Structure formats: C-alpha cells, structure tokens
Amino acid sequence: MQTGNSTFFITERGPEGNPMESKAVSKDRFFIVIRGKSRKGFCRGCIGRVEAETAGGELMGLLYGCGSNAGSPKSGGLVKAVDTYALTRHQAQLLLYVSSTSKRLELLSNPQLFSTICELSAGDLVVTKHKKGHVPGVVKNLMQIGKKENKEDLKMIGFQVEFMDNENDFLANKLAPLTILNAADIIQVVKSYAAPLGLQYRDVKSGGSRSNVVMHGSSMPSIGTSTRQITKNESEQSVIHNQTLSTSSVPLEVGSLVEVVNNAGITVYGVIQWLGIPQGKTDIFAGIELDYEVKGCSDGVYKDQRYFTCKSSSALFVPITKCSPDSRFVCSSPVSKTFKTTKVPPVPPYKDSEEDAPPVPESEAVSLFVGKMKGIQGHKNSCYLDATLFSLFSSSVTVDAICNKPADKEQPITRILKSIVNRLRRQGFVPATSVMNFRKKLGCETFSKNEKDPEEFISVLFQKVLCIEPLLKLRSEEGTSQGAYTLQIFLEKEQMGQTPTVQKLLDTSCMSGNIKFETMPPCLIVQMPRCGNNYKMFSHIIPSIELDITDLLYNSPRECFICGRMATFECLQCLPDCKLQPGRIKQYCSTCNTQVHTHRSRSSHSPMALALPAGVATDAPLPRHTMQLFGVLCIQTSHYVSFVKYGLDSHSWLFFDSMADRYGDDQNGYNIPEVRACPELGDFLGQPDEELTWANPALAPELVRRLLCDSYMFLYHSPEMLVSEPNSGGP
Numbered sequence: 001m002q003t004g005n006s007t008f009f010i011t012e013r014g015p016e017g018n019p020m021e022s023k024a025v026s027k028d029r030f031f032i033v034i035r036g037k038s039r040k041g042f043c044r045g046c047i048g049r050v051e052a053e054t055a056g057g058e059l060m061g062l063l064y065g066c067g068s069n070a071g072s073p074k075s076g077g078l079v080k081a082v083d084t085y086a087l088t089r090h091q092a093q094l095l096l097y098v099s100s101t102s103k104r105l106e107l108l109s110n111p112q113l114f115s116t117i118c119e120l121s122a123g124d125l126v127v128t129k130h131k132k133g134h135v136p137g138v139v140k141n142l143m144q145i146g147k148k149e150n151k152e153d154l155k156m157i158g159f160q161v162e163f164m165d166n167e168n169d170f171l172a173n174k175l176a177p178l179t180i181l182n183a184a185d186i187i188q189v190v191k192s193y194a195a196p197l198g199l200q201y202r203d204v205k206s207g208g209s210r211s212n213v214v215m216h217g218s219s220m221p222s223i224g225t226s227t228r229q230i231t232k233n234e235s236e237q238s239v240i241h242n243q244t245l246s247t248s249s250v251p252l253e254v255g256s257l258v259e260v261v262n263n264a265g266i267t268v269y270g271v272i273q274w275l276g277i278p279q280g281k282t283d284i285f286a287g288i289e290l291d292y293e294v295k296g297c298s299d300g301v302y303k304d305q306r307y308f309t310c311k312s313s314s315a316l317f318v319p320i321t322k323c324s325p326d327s328r329f330v331c332s333s334p335v336s337k338t339f340k341t342t343k344v345p346p347v348p349p350y351k352d353s354e355e356d357a358p359p360v361p362e363s364e365a366v367s368l369f370v371g372k373m374k375g376i377q378g379h380k381n382s383c384y385l386d387a388t389l390f391s392l393f394s395s396s397v398t399v400d401a402i403c404n405k406p407a408d409k410e411q412p413i414t415r416i417l418k419s420i421v422n423r424l425r426r427q428g429f430v431p432a433t434s435v436m437n438f439r440k441k442l443g444c445e446t447f448s449k450n451e452k453d454p455e456e457f458i459s460v461l462f463q464k465v466l467c468i469e470p471l472l473k474l475r476s477e478e479g480t481s482q483g484a485y486t487l488q489i490f491l492e493k494e495q496m497g498q499t500p501t502v503q504k505l506l507d508t509s510c511m512s513g514n515i516k517f518e519t520m521p522p523c524l525i526v527q528m529p530r531c532g533n534n535y536k537m538f539s540h541i542i543p544s545i546e547l548d549i550t551d552l553l554y555n556s557p558r559e560c561f562i563c564g565r566m567a568t569f570e571c572l573q574c575l576p577d578c579k580l581q582p583g584r585i586k587q588y589c590s591t592c593n594t595q596v597h598t599h600r601s602r603s604s605h606s607p608m609a610l611a612l613p614a615g616v617a618t619d620a621p622l623p624r625h626t627m628q629l630f631g632v633l634c635i636q637t638s639h640y641v642s643f644v645k646y647g648l649d650s651h652s653w654l655f656f657d658s659m660a661d662r663y664g665d666d667q668n669g670y671n672i673p674e675v676r677a678c679p680e681l682g683d684f685l686g687q688p689d690e691e692l693t694w695a696n697p698a699l700a701p702e703l704v705r706r707l708l709c710d711s712y713m714f715l716y717h718s719p720e721m722l723v724s725e726p727n728s729g730g731p
Contacts, residue, residue, distance in 0.1 A: 028049060028089055029049065029050035029086070030047065030048070030049050030050070030086070030087040030088065030089060030091070030092035031047070031048055031049075031050065031059065031061070031084040031085060031086055031087055032045065032046070032047050032048075032084065032085050032087055032092075032095060032104065032105075032108065033045065033046045033048070033079055033083055033084055034083065034084065034085045034105065034108070034696060034699060035083050035694055035696055042063060042076050042077060042078075042079040043101070044101065044105065045100075045101025045102060045104045045105050046063055046064070046076070046101065047063075047064045047087070047092055047095055047096055047104075048061040048062055048063050048064065048073075048076050048079070048084075049061050049062045049064070049073065049092075049152070049154075053081065054078070057080060057081050057082065058078045058079065058080055058081060059078065059079050059080075059081050059084060060077070060078055061076050061079070062074065062075065062076055062152060063075065063076025063077075064092075064096055064154060073152050073153070073154070082691055082694070083694075085108065085699065088118075089154075090118060090157070091114075091118055092154065093144075093154060093155060093156055093157040094117065094118065094156075094157050094182075094183040095107070095108075095183065096154060096156040096157075097145060097156035097157060097158045097182040097183065098182045098183055098184045099182075100184070103184040104184070105698075106184070107183060107184050108699065109696075109698035109699055111699075111701075112702075113186075113187075113188075113189070114183070116189040117183050117186055117189060120139055120142070120159065120186075120189060121139065121142075122139055122140060122141060122142075123138065123139065124138070124139045124189060125137070125138055125139075125189075126138075126139060126159070126161065126186050126188065126189055127186070127187050127188035128161060128163075128181055128185050128186055128187065129185050129187060134187065134291055135163050136163070137161040137162055137163040138161065138162050139159050139160070139161055140160045140161065140162050140178055141159075141160040142157055142158075142159060142160070143157065143158045143159070143160050143180055144156070144157055145157065145158055145180075158180040158181060158182055159180065159181050159182075159183075159185075159186070160178045160179070160180050161178065161179055161180075161181050162178055163179070252272060252275075252286065252320060252323055252325065253272065253275065254272050254273065254274065254275055255271065255272065256271070256272045256325065257269070257270075257271055257325065257326035258270060258271070258272055258286070258288060258323040258324060258325060258326060259323070259324050259325075259326050260288070260316065260318055260322055260323055260324075261324075268290055268291075268292075268294065268316070269290070269291055269326060270288040270289050270290040270291060270314075270316065271288065271289050272286045272287065272288055272323070273287050273288065273289045273300070273307075273308040273310065273315075274286070274287030274300075274307040274308045274637060275287070275320065276307070276637055276638060276639065277381075277638075278302055278303060278305065278307070278317065279303065279305055279638070280303060283319050283320075283321075283666060284319070284320045284666050285302075285317050285318065285319055285320065286317070286318060286319075286320045286322075286323050287300065287302065287307045287308055287315060287316075287317050288315070288316045288317070288318070288323070289308070289310045289314055289315060290314045290315070290316055291314075292314070293311070293312065293313035293314055294313055294314070294316065295313060296313075297313045297314060297315055297316050298312070298313070298315045298317075299311060299312045299313070299314065299315055300315045301315070302315075302317040307637055308637075320666075347373055347427075347429055347431070348427070350423055350426070350427050352419055352422070352423070353422065353426075356418070356422060357421070357422045357425035357426050358400070358425070359393075359394070359395050359396060359397050359400055359425065360394060360395050360425050360646065361647075362395075362646055362647025362648065362649065362652055363647075365394075365395055365646040365647065365652070365654065366654075366677055368428040369394065369428045369646075369654060369675040370654070370675050370676060370677050371674070371675065372660070372661065372672050372673075372674045373429055373672055373673065373674075374428050374429055374673060374674060374675040375390055375394075375424075375428070375429065375430075375656045375657075375658060375673040375674070375675045376389060376390055376420075376424065376429075376430045376435060376656075376658050376673060377429070377430065377431050377432040377435070377658060377670070377671055377672075377673045378432065378658030378659035378671045378673060379432035379435070379436060379670070379671060380436075380448070380449050381449065381450060381451045381452075382432070382435060382436075382439065382658065383639050383640040383641070383657075383658050383659055384451070384452045384453060384454050384457060384640045385435065385439065385447075385452070385454075385457050386435065386640075386656075386658035386673070387454070387633050387640040387641055387642035387656065387658065388454050388457055388458060388461070388633065388640075388642070389420065389421075389424075389435075390424070390642055390644060390656045390658075391630075391631035391632075391633065391642045391644050391656075391715055392631070392715070393421045393424060393425070394424060394425070394644055394646065394654075394656075395630075395644060395645075395646035395647070396630050396631065396644075396715075396717065398522065398523045398630065398717040399466070399468075399523065411465070411467075412441070413438070413441040413442070413464075413465050414465055414466065414467075416434075416437060416438045416441060417438060417465055417466075419434065420434055420435065420438060428675075429673075432670065432671070436448065442457075442460055442464070442465075443460065443464060447460075451638060454633050454640065454712070454713055455485075455486045455488075455525075455527055455713070458485050458486055458525060459485050459486070462485050463485070469483065470483025470484050470485055471484070471485050471521050471522065471523050471524070471525070472484045472485070472486075472487060472517065472521050472524070473517065473518040473519050473521075474487075474515050474516070474517065474518070475515065475516045475517070475518045475554045476513075476514065476515060477513075477514035477515075481518055485525065486525040486526075486527050486713070487506075487524065487525065487526050487527065488527045489505050489506065489509045489526065489527060489528055489529045490509050490512070490513060490529070491505070491508050491509045491512055491529065493537050493538070495508050495512065495576060496508060496538070499538075499540065499541075499542060499692075499693050499694075499695070500538055500541055500542070501541070501542045501543075501544050501689075501692075502526060502541065502542070502543055502544040502547065502714050503544040503547055503548065505526075505528070505529070505541070506526060506547065506549075506552070507551070507552070507575075507584070507585050508575065510552050511572050511575050511585060512572070512575075514572070515552075516552055516553065516554035517549060517552050517553050517554065518554050518555075519553075520549075520553065520625055520718060521549075521627075521718070522717065522718055523715070523716070523717050523718075524547065524549070524627055524715075524716040524717070525713055525714070525715050525716075526713065526714045526716070527712070527713050528541060528711055528712055528713065528714070530712065539697075539709065540697045540708040540709045540711075541708065541711050542692050542693070542695070542708070543629060543632065543685060543707065543708075543711070543714060544629065544714075545628070545629050545685055546626050546627070546628060546629070547626060547627045547628075547629070547716050548624055548625070548626050549625055549626070549627060550622075550623075550624045550625045550626075551585040551587060552585075553625060554611065555611045555612065555613055556613070556625070557612060557613065557616050557622050558587050558610065558622065559587075559622050560587065560588050560589040560592050561580070561584070561585075561586045561587055561588060561592070562588060562589075562592040562595075562596065563589060563591075563592055565589045566589060566612075566616070566622070567587035567588055567589055567610060568588070568589055568590050568593070568609060568610055568612070569587060569588050569589075569590070569593040569607040569608065569609060569610060570585070570586070570587040570588075570607060570608055570610050571586050571587075571588070571593075571596075571597075571602075571605050571606075571607040571608070572608075573602070573604075573605040573606065574586035574596070574602065574605060574607075577601075577602070580596075587610065588607070593607055625718075626718075627716035627717060627718050628645075628716060628717060628718075628719060629645060629714060629715070629716055630644070630645045630715055630716065630717050631643065631644050631645065631714075631715035632707055632711055632713070632714055632715065633711075633712045633713040633715070634706060634707060634710035634711050634712055635710055635712045636706065636710045639659065640712070641655065641656060641657045641658075641706075641710075642655075642656045643655055643656075643678065643681065643703075643707055644656060649682070650682040650685070650686050651679035651681075651682035651683070652679075652682070653677070653678040653679065653681040653682055654675055654676065654677060654678060655675070655676045655677075655678045655703050656673070656674075656675050656676075657673065657674055658671065658673045659671040659672075659673065660672060660673060660674035661674065676703070678703050678704075680701045680703065680704055681703065681704055681707065684700060684701075684704045695708075697709050
C-alpha cells in the first residue's frame with residue numbers, strides 16, 4: 001500500500017509478538033539520547049545506531065532524523081554513552097515514527113506502557129488519542145513505513161487501528177482507510193490474551209470484526225475513552241449523582257476507567273488519577289481526569305490542595321461511591337456483593353513470647369517480610385507511624401538496645417511497643433489492632449486518628465516511650481548546646497545545584513547555620529527541606545549511601561582541604577566556590593589558608609580558627625567518621641511509605657507500604673500492607689556519583705523514582721555504635 005512517496009508493508013509477527021527479521025540485524029545497536037547538552041549532530045530525543053565506541057566511553061554513530069525521511073541516517077558524530085538509552089531494533093523503529101522528540105522521551109519515561117506497546121499484535125485493544133477525545137480501537141496490522149534504498153535505512157513502524165464509537169461499533173466504514181497511528185498515540189493497551197480473566201469488551205453490534213476484545217487489569221495508567229460531548233456550562237456539582245452508582249465487583253484503583261452520572265443523566269468519562277481521603281473529609285475520594293473540560297472543575301486541585309496535575313477544568317473530585325467502572329467495558333463474571341480487590345493471604349495465628357526477638361538477619365528478611373499482609377497493617381491515617389516503626393525496628397540494630405531493658409524498669413507503653421517489634425520480627429506482620437492500642441497510649445488523642453508527621457512521632461517515641469536522651473547534641477555559633485532527635489535541613493535553594501545529594505544538603509545547612517555535632521551521633525535522622533506533601537524545595541534528591549560527618553564534628557581533628565595536613569582554619573565563604581569543588585566544606589592548614597585567601601576573589605573572606613583536641617600529633621593519620629544509610633521515609637499525596645536496608649549487600653532493600661491495597665469497602669473493609677523487594681535501588685545507587693547527578697527520575701524504575709522524588713527523611717546509623725541504655729529517670 002502506498003501513500004505519497006512512502007511505501008507501507010505489513011510486518012509479520014513471530015510467536016512472541018516480535019517482527020521476524022534476519023538474524024544478522026540482531027547485531028545492530030540502536031540508542032536514543034536521553035540527557036546531556038546538545039552536541040553537534042545529536043540532541044535529546046534523537047535516535048542513532050552505534051558504529052563504534054571509543055575508549056573514553058563515547059559512541060560514534062549514525063543519526064536518524066524526524067519526519068517522512070526519518071529512516072534515512074546521516075553522520076551523527078559522537079555522544080557520551082551515559083547520555084543514551086539502548087534500544088532494540090523494533091523499539092527504534094517504533095520511536096522513529098514519533099516525529100516529536102519530546103513525545104519520544106515522554107513515552108520512554110513510562111517504561112511499562114512502552115514495553116507493552118512494543119509487544120502489540122493484531123487483535124489487541126488499545127485506547128488512542130484521536131482528534132479531541134480518547135477512542136478505543138483494535139490493532140489490525142503493524143505497518144512498516146518508508147523506503148529502504150540503502151542498507152543503513154531503517155523502516156519506521158506504525159499501527160493500523162480500527163476504531164469503535166461510544167456504542168462499541170467499529171468505525172471502519174466511517175474512517176476508511178484504516179488510520180495508521182504512531183506509538184505515542186496509544187495511551188492504554190489491553191492484551192488479547194487476557195480473555196481468561198473474564199473482563200471483556202461489549203460485543204460489536206454491527207460492522208467490522210466481531211471478536212471480543214478484553215480489558216486486562218493492570219497497574220499502568222489508563223485514560224478514559226469518551227466521545228460524548230459535555231456542555232461547557234456544566235458545573236462540578238451537577239456532575240455528581242445523588243445516589244451510589246458503583247455496585248460492581250470490579251475494583252477501582254488509580255488508572256481505572258470510570259464514569260460518573262449527574263442528575264440530568266449526562267455521563268462523564270475519565271481515568272482515576274488519585275485515590276485517598278482529602279483533608280477535611282472522612283470518606284475515600286477519587287480524583288478523576290475527565291476527557292473534556294467541564295466548567296467548575298479544576299486542574300488537579302481540591303480545596304486548595306493539589307493531588308495531581310492535568311489540564312484546566314478537567315479534574316473532578318467525587319466520593320469513590322459515586323464512580324462506576326466504564327460501562328463500555330462489562331464483566332462477564334457474576335457480580336459479587338463483596339468488594340474485593342485482591343486475594344488476601346491468610347495470616348497464621350501468633351502466640352506472644354516473653355523472649356525478645358533479635359533484628360531479622362539479612363538471609364531471612366526476604367522470606368519473612370516480602371508479600372501482601374506483611375509489615376505493619378495501616379488503619380486511620382497511621383502510615384506515618386507504620387513506616388517509621390518498620391524502618392527503625394525490622395532489621396536495624398541501631399535502637400535494638402531498648403528492647404533488652406529489664407522488664408521491671410519498663411513502662412506499660414514500652415511493653416506494648418516491644419510486643420509489636422517482637423511480632424514484626426517473628427511473624428513479619430503486625431495487625432492494625434495491636435498498633436492502635438499503642439497509638440492510644442501515646443499521650444494525645446490525635447495520634448490515634450489524625451494525620452501526623454514522622455518527626456512529631458519520633459520525638460515522642462524516643463523521649464516518652466523509650467526514655468532515650470536526644471540522639472543529637474548540636475553546638476551553635478555562640479557555643480551553646482542543644483539536644484534534638486531529628487535534624488531539619490535549612491538552606492536557600494540558590495545554595496545548591498539542581499540535583500543535590502544528602503551529603504551536600506547536610507554540609508551546606510550546618511555550615512550556613514554554623515552548627516556542629518558535639519559528639520558522634522549513634523543515629524542521625526535528616527529531614528529534607530520540604531513541608532509534607534504541600535511543598536518541596538527540590539524536584540528530586542540523590543541519597544548518600546554513606547554520610548561523612550568528620551568535618552561537622554566539633555573539637556575533632558580534620559584534614560586540610562588542599563594538602564591533607566592538620567587543618568587549623570575553616571571558611572564558610574569558600575563553601576560555594578566554583579573553583580574549589582562547590583558544596584564541599586573547606587578547612588585549611590595555616591599555610592594553605594594564607595595561599596587560598598590571597599586570591600582577590602577570596603580576600604574578603606573571614607576564615608575562623610578551629611577548636612582542636614589537645615595532644616593530637618599534627619602528622620598523625622586522621623580518621624574519617626562516617627554513617628550508613630539504613631532507611632528512607634517518603635511521602636506522596638499525604639501518604640507515607642518507607643525503604644529499608646536490611647543487610648550489607650548493596651541490593652538488600654525493601655519497600656514497605658502499610659496501605660498498599662484494600663479488602664472491602666470503607667466501612668467494613670481493611671487495609672492490606674505489602675512489602676516488596678527492591679534490588680533495583682542498589683543497582684541505581686551503585687552508579688558513579690557523576691552519573692547519579694545526571695540521573696533522570698522519569699527514566700528510573702518505579703520504586704527508584706518514588707524514592708528520588710518523594711524522600712522526606714533519611715535515616716543513618718553508625719554500625720560501630722549502639723544507642724545507650726535508656727536512663728532510669730525518664731517518664
């Protein structure tokens with residue numbers, strides 16, 4: 001089939017859905033440029049083929065362009081390998097047909113969707129962007145596009161799609177010939193092999209193929225598929241129906257296609273982008289991105305709080321009971337009266353023991369913790385507490401000394417906490433009832449029902465429950481000492497680069513406030529510069545696996561930044577100096593201090609003399625004082641989760657969510673906690689510092705991206721130290 005100067009060929013698909021081509025092409029190496037400054041020939045979003053690789057880590061390759069001649073390459077020059085993302089031949093062909101480089105990168109940033117698009121074959125149901133709406137259709141063929149005049153030419157691949165209207169009829173007779181779409185036009189995929197799951201599209205009433213196309217329940221984002229127009233003067237209130245609409249057993253979750261009907265009988269369609277309890281409400285609401293703008297709707301803001309982002313007048317917030325699964329997708333299985341999202345694994349009976357359970361060893365952590373109904377079960381806004389307890393007590397030995405206190409010295413609330421910790425370590429699961437009993441004993445009623453921030457709970461936990469002295473002893477510029485359980489980062493955004501690390505944030509904050517640690521802390525909990533879910537200073541923060549606090553210790557010998565000898569001066573003004581590694585703390589010996597500050601750009605600096613311990617030889621080796629990361633608390637849409645390091649191996653990471661799923665409705669159901677292994681975090685953090693600085697969270701795996709963008713608190717400990725025994729005089 002020909003259109004203009006381009007020739008279209010149907011690509012035969014193999015048993016795995018991949019194009020059947022000669023084995024010789026498997027040696028081809030393709031890539032897309034994902035970051036870095038534009039260089040001669042290559043820029044972000046460009047696709048190339050590797051011709052050679054230099055010893056310096058650069059790729060020399062051919063550059064494929066955009067538009068109708070995208071398949072014909074030209075010399076592209078050099079590009080750093082770290083600035084590229086490897087593609088298969090099939091992936092390169094799909095992306096080449098997407099003419100916009102920004103849309104290529106946007107598609108690539110959703111790896112689950114892109115991977116599914118790469119596996120499309122005839123008969124799969126897709127939801128596409130078509131004209132002004134989102135329209136469902138069926139893939140009829142995969143089309144190769146373009147001429148292949150030279151062996152280096154690469155044919156593009158598009159999808160021949162047969163559309164359906166809002167009555168589920170095929171529109172082939174109305175849109176002949178069949179439309180050919182690119183990969184970026186597809187916003188949802190429903191694989192044809194999902195038929196045994198029982199969810200199917202309504203039978204076609206007339207025209208076109210009459211095969212059933214199923215909707216496969218998946219966690220990837222979905223987009224509504226309405227072609228029905230909504231009048232512009234419809235208000236948000238008129239959209240909400242007065243009665244409960246959802247009586248289906250089909251679970252509704254983020255990504256579900258739903259509909260909402262108003263009193264006039266007008267149906268609006270969209271996709272759930274957010275689920276949760278808004279501030280000031282007690283019921284679960286759904287934040288829906290509508291297909292069309294509706295007067296009175298927002299861009300993702302509800303009651304002055306942003307929950308997601310979409311175009312203006314397209315976000316509708318309604319109780320989840322007002323939503324129904326998109327009626328254009330019907331369930332072939334009988335409707336159950338019980339709302340059930342997943343099969344809940346049984347929890348074996350547990351018998352408490354007076355003997356304390358040690359932290360879970362690395363070799364047993366995965367088998368004990370990973371799975372659903374694992375960790376600590378959330379209930380009534382308890383996620384801040386659940387995530388904190390799991391991070392502190394599941395595997396870390398940092399505060400384990402508190403569990404070994406003699407029983408005759410324990411408070412009742414301490415015994416309750418100990419029973420929670422013991423059950424977590426023995427069974428890998430703690431029910432919400434046990435945690436609620438603990439919450440009610442914390443001294444304030446709000447701990448048992450309201451949302452809290454982790455730092456508030458941590459202070460009560462260590463001070464009132466465990467009776468432990470402040471973990472940190474901070475010395476101010478005036479020489480006064482103050483105790484604290486957490487350390488809040490304070491700085492100006494201009495003091496940091498676009499992608500700060502925890503190490504740089506800590507150094508800059510302490511130096512700017514002229515704060516030092518009087519002693520080496522056994523545990524350091526660093527709070528990022530953000531305010532809950534309402535504000536965060538940086539879009540993402542790179543975790544520091546090891547935190548070096550040598551230069552932040554008061555009265556501790558330090559190395560000269562220049563020559564490595566004993567330092568005697570420190571200069572705050574040198575901290576941001578771009579010629580002296582900006583962000584690094586600068587201390588100098590007497591000689592280097594004089595030389596550095598003779599430069600005219602530093603002649604106005606005011607270096608301060610350092611306090612040094614007596615009896616330390618100036619030529620003695622100076623040890624470094626470091627701490628290791630063992631946990632991260634994250635927040636997204638008012639919900640806290642945690643990442644926990646459970647062993648020495650770099651891949652020994654767990655992700656914990658106390659409310660990952662739910663069984664039953666809001667009145668009669670309960671939350672299902674889940675723990676997932678997260679070895680990909682170790683792979684990511686194991687990269688060189690330079691690569692981490694340039695890392696693009698949009699291209700990172702889901703959980704890695706969540707840690708980078710949602711981090712709230714970083715938990716560090718010193719493996720050589722344990723928290724001291726609680727004093728007997730505490731409350």
